[in-house]
Amino acid sequence: MSRKKHSALSEKEGVKQPEFLSKKSAAFIKKRRQQTQEPEALVTEILKGNITALSQAITLIESTQPDHLQKANKIIMGCLPHSRKSVRVGITGIPGVGKSTFIEALGMQLINDNKKVAVLAVDPSSSVSKGSILGDKTRMESLVKSNKAFIRPSASGNSLGGVARKTRESIILCEAAGFDTILIETVGVGQSETAVHGMVDFFLLLKIAGAGDELQGIKRGIMEMADAIVINKADGDNITRAKNAKVDFSRALHLYPPKTSGWVPTVSLCSALENTGIKELWLTIEAFVQKTKISGHFESNRIDQNKQWLKQTIEDRITRNFYKRSEIKAELSKQIQLIEAGETTPFAAADYLLSL
Amino acid sequence: MSRKKHSALSEKEGVKQPEFLSKKSAAFIKKRRQQTQEPEALVTEILKGNITALSQAITLIESTQPDHLQKANKIIMGCLPHSRKSVRVGITGIPGVGKSTFIEALGMQLINDNKKVAVLAVDPSSSVSKGSILGDKTRMESLVKSNKAFIRPSASGNSLGGVARKTRESIILCEAAGFDTILIETVGVGQSETAVHGMVDFFLLLKIAGAGDELQGIKRGIMEMADAIVINKADGDNITRAKNAKVDFSRALHLYPPKTSGWVPTVSLCSALENTGIKELWLTIEAFVQKTKISGHFESNRIDQNKQWLKQTIEDRITRNFYKRSEIKAELSKQIQLIEAGETTPFAAADYLLSL
Structure with a gap:
């Protein structure tokens, strides 16, 4: 297998271009490889076992750009039945x-x-x-x-x-x-x-x-x-x-x-x-x-794991959203100080924060 | 210690009234005992070590009636410094x-x-x-x-x-x-x-x-x-x-x-x-x-426990509020079915539910 197929791992050494390519050709190839293919095309290639496509798709999953995420979701849905x-x-x-x-x-x-x-x-x-x-x-x-x-x-x-x-x-x-x-x-x-x-x-x-x-x-x-x-x-x-x-x-x-x-x-x-x-x-x-x-445990365990991920993802997100609110940020540390000083209980502090 | 002080434990056997009391007196005493004292009075009695007052206050904590809970919170705040x-x-x-x-x-x-x-x-x-x-x-x-x-x-x-x-x-x-x-x-x-x-x-x-x-x-x-x-x-x-x-x-x-x-x-x-x-x-x-x-672990552990209770209480409550919403109730089981059938991922299902 050529090194190209593992380019995602090559952060430290960089991708060495073969010497017989002109700089122009190299730039062209590099650009083409950087272009992300459309989700449908990537799914087709992934299902064929194309590792370059697999790498590219995972890069989309790992990206934080909204349009990448959208593409990633399409790819995941396309791969899911397989x-x-x-x-x-x-x-x-x-x-x-x-x-x-x-x-x-x-x-x-x-x-x-x-x-x-x-x-x-x-x-x-x-x-x-x-x-x-x-x-x-x-x-x-x-x-x-x-x-x-x-x-x-x-x-x-x-x-x-x-x-x-x-x-x-x-x-x-x-x-x-x-x-x-x-x-x-x-x-x-x-x-x-x-x-x-x-x-x-x-x-x-x-x-x-x-x-x-x-x-x-x-x-x-x-x-x-x-x-x-x-x-x-x-x-x-x-x-x-x-x-x-x-x-x-x-x-x-x-x-x-x-x-x-x-x-x-x-x-x-x-x-x-x-x-x-x-x-x-x-x-x-x-x-x-x-x-x-x-x-039957093998299958039921996977279903349980999926339900657990659903639950976990929901709870992580709504909790994160709660703590992100500016009025919570402002009051949380004050309430913690009161708790440390023994001047309020964790439950009273929670009631107060939830009432904001 | 008389049985009276443990009346909260006597659910099965009931409270037997002494025989020398008239029914009227018994009813009067019973009524008086059922009347909840004011929070301030209960705190004073609790601080004196009065176990009957302690029992009554814990009953208020355990009650689900809003006015009882309000009283309970006052009592807790009064007891906290001690x-x-x-x-x-x-x-x-x-x-x-x-x-x-x-x-x-x-x-x-x-x-x-x-x-x-x-x-x-x-x-x-x-x-x-x-x-x-x-x-x-x-x-x-x-x-x-x-x-x-x-x-x-x-x-x-x-x-x-x-x-x-x-x-x-x-x-x-x-x-x-x-x-x-x-x-x-x-x-x-x-x-x-x-x-x-x-x-x-x-x-x-x-x-x-x-x-x-x-x-x-x-x-x-x-x-x-x-x-x-x-x-x-x-x-x-x-x-x-x-x-x-x-x-x-x-x-x-x-x-x-x-x-x-x-x-x-x-x-x-x-x-x-x-x-x-x-x-x-x-x-x-x-x-x-x-x-x-x-x-120093003894004290720092208690503070950590309090912070953990604060976090836990907040997260329990906002999670419960989320799952209580009627549109979530309606869609959650559908999404779980899709997950079980392998037609969606837990993350996509979570995204959908969180968007409702």
Whole structure:
């Protein structure tokens, strides 16, 4: 696959033009590529599996320009009837657990199994570093080169809601483009994992033994969301520690209530570096999909997730609109001060603000 | 303490009138007791520690009549400057772990330590059974009789938000009446524990060994909220199993990230029946209070809780107002059907509903 198809990732290095093109021709091509195609044409191309069209459409989704958003909505509606056919896997873990190497290994495993893999990310913090997550392509060298893979860094944006929405809509487009496995990466800090958990079928928590990882960094509640805990870097001197960690996590998971899916979370070891445990993990995910499709949970979970997104989007928006009002802005901090001083209750303060 | 002072608990048996009163006198007394005193008079009485006045004021808080609510707000504002001086302890655990017996034992321990104990409850489900929780007074026989204890069953109501608000405002009144320890009971199912966790200084999870308790009933996330896990019924044949459970829970807690309070959750055994482990538990809670008051967490946590209640109350109300609108009611279910059929996205549906 040519570099062109991944131009969205090339922010740091820029797009190198082939030398045999005149400057004029290069400018012409550049301009043509910058022109956005019409929604209908993009949908047709996406359904053919055209990755350039897919990239362009996702760029429209990520844009904040009103006319882009309108086009994006048309594309999403055009792709919607052709979506929902993939397995969506969320992958989380704090920085340092080897997420990129793991995704590379898992992705190549899937491609060798003749699957088409899209890798997306949710990382609101990347708005600062413009796509820090998945930015380090050197760790996903083989996956980047494969024409059966599509890698897209996290959308930028200030709010998690906005970033998550863009990723969720991108899933629809990737599915319409024929990607049958969607891997969604997030860092295990902040609230982005809850958002990712709400858009995937299977949620995977990547860990490493030792390094204080058990005791810090991972947000409360994440372990309970996991369908699988995978202890990475189970290689070399690390194997014994990894095995001990496996026992600890298995024990801990036993203390949790059963999941509504009926699935019993697994704990396994892997080494993304030595490519061990990856195939077994995928078999586990396939077993999960088979089991939950038979029980009906797979479909009902997706419907529940959609309803949850509807609810969440409505509530985020009306709340944001409320706090944006100038009279609320003026009075909110005063009421908070009164609360801190013990001169009013939160309920009386709320009543007052709601009466404005 | 006479039964009169606990008349609010006597829904099932009714208030028996002493026989030597004439019917006329009885009717007069009954009428006088039903008359609500003016807010100012009630505040004065509450500050003197008058439990009848406290009960009447809480009844006003729990009322849905607008003029009662207005009076209630005046009383709360009058009590507010005299509140915040207690230790607030949340107690949760699924039915069958022996919460009532435990609260009786803990309460009596505190009373013997010369403390004044108020026991409140948050259980929205009790709106059906009208105070099922704490209703079984026979399990709290000594506590009910003590004049240093005040026991109030859960307010009834359809929404958790409403019930929680009433309990939270009742805390202020109890503190103003001189109760220095507030125990707030909830059942460990649904979302009421999250609400209780948001109104207490110390959160205690009551468990029993075996009986499948580890594997079911307790909602996800509760174990991570706990400042102490107490394994009750560690007596008789049960001691070995309870000790094993203690090891399991201690191990599991080690896998969690540290708490912002800096407190390391404890796991201990107790037998409310044999009164073992109760005193030690209270010493633990006192150590927590001392430590967090020194670090400043105790106060900052209360301020954070208040801000959270302000936010929550505002968001609940504006969301409820949105869904109450007739045009939303009419269109919401249609949009959900479209989502289920894969004919729209949650975001497009939200945009449409928000445009109405």
